[in-house]
Amino acid sequence: MPTALVTGxxxxxxxxxxxxxxxxxxxxxLVARDAARLEIRAAEVRDAYAVAAEVLPADLSDRExxxxxxxxxxxxxxxxxxxxxxAGFSLGADFGESDVRDEERLLDVLVRxxxxxxxxxxxxxxxxxxxxxxxxxxxxxxxxxxxxxxxxAYVTSxxxxxxxxxxxxxxxxxxxxxxxxxxxxxxxxxxxxxxxPSFVWTxxxxxxxxxxxxxxxxxxxxxxxxxxxxxxRVAPLLPxxxxxxxxxx
Numbered sequence: 001m002p003t004a005l006v007t008g009x010x011x012x013x014x015x016x017x018x019x020x021x022x023x024x025x026x027x028x029x030l031v032a033r034d035a036a037r038l039e040i041r042a043a044e045v046r047d048a049y050a051v052a053a054e055v056l057p058a059d060l061s062d063r064e065x066x067x068x069x070x071x072x073x074x075x076x077x078x079x080x081x082x083x084x085x086x087a088g089f090s091l092g093a094d095f096g097e098s099d100v101r102d103e104e105r106l107l108d109v110l111v112r113x114x115x116x117x118x119x120x121x122x123x124x125x126x127x128x129x130x131x132x133x134x135x136x137x138x139x140x141x142x143x144x145x146x147x148x149x150x151x152x153a154y155v156t157s158x159x160x161x162x163x164x165x166x167x168x169x170x171x172x173x174x175x176x177x178x179x180x181x182x183x184x185x186x187x188x189x190x191x192x193x194x195x196x197p198s199f200v201w202t203x204x205x206x207x208x209x210x211x212x213x214x215x216x217x218x219x220x221x222x223x224x225x226x227x228x229x230x231x232x233r234v235a236p237l238l239p240x241x242x243x244x245x246x247x248x249x
Contacts, residue, residue, distance in 0.1 A: 003026060010034050021082070026081075079124055126169045132171065138177055175221050176211045
């Protein structure tokens with residue numbers, strides 16, 4: 001069976017990836033900070049889909065714990081065929097009001113971990129002539145709106161650059177750019193988005209289904225939901241002053 005490693009696997013989009021990939025027959029390595037929730041998730045997919053599910057608790061903002069995941073990804077005896085860099089969070093505060101240590105932690109998880117784990121996984125995939133990396137970015141990367149948006153813009157650009165360097169290797173990459181998604185993400189960040197109309201929202205399952213379908217088709221940037229796809233096409237045409245007024249997703 002192929003093996004997938006998913007970060008941020010305990011809830012939201014990460015949990016949806018775990019379930020969908022298990023249904024496709026992937027063995028799994030589940031990474032997140034909350035070991036108890038990971039164990040529950042692992043037991044659920046083992047029972048439902050008869051796949052192996054390894055639990056690897058790690059806080060990716062901690063370099064020693066990130067190293068544990070890096071070592072697991074680069075282990076030639078236990079190859080990983082699909083890496084999903086999904087772990088992430090938002091601060092829910094303007095830059096002028098946030099703590100610089102929180103800003104650094106955000107960059108460690110959203111940017112540094114993506115680079116380090118991709119670097120760990122890709123050489124083995126290239127050597128084997130196949131595999132894939134999905135980097136969960138955000139439509140917020142199109143917005144000039146603080147550290148979160150800047151980090152997601154980096155992830156999308158980084159992934160597009162990887163696609164060029166990996167051409168002809170058999171290894172696929174994808175930048176997954178969801179918009180507003182029904183998960184714990186916004187409540188954890190203290191963001192009140194109750195005014196957002198219902199038609200702009202997607203579910204985590206819809207996001208993952210679109211991502212995997214686009215990966216199968218070789219689509220580099222995946223835009224789940226029609227409103228996300230429309231915004232991605234319209235945003236580059238709008239004045240930057242207008243985009244600065246759009247609250248990040």
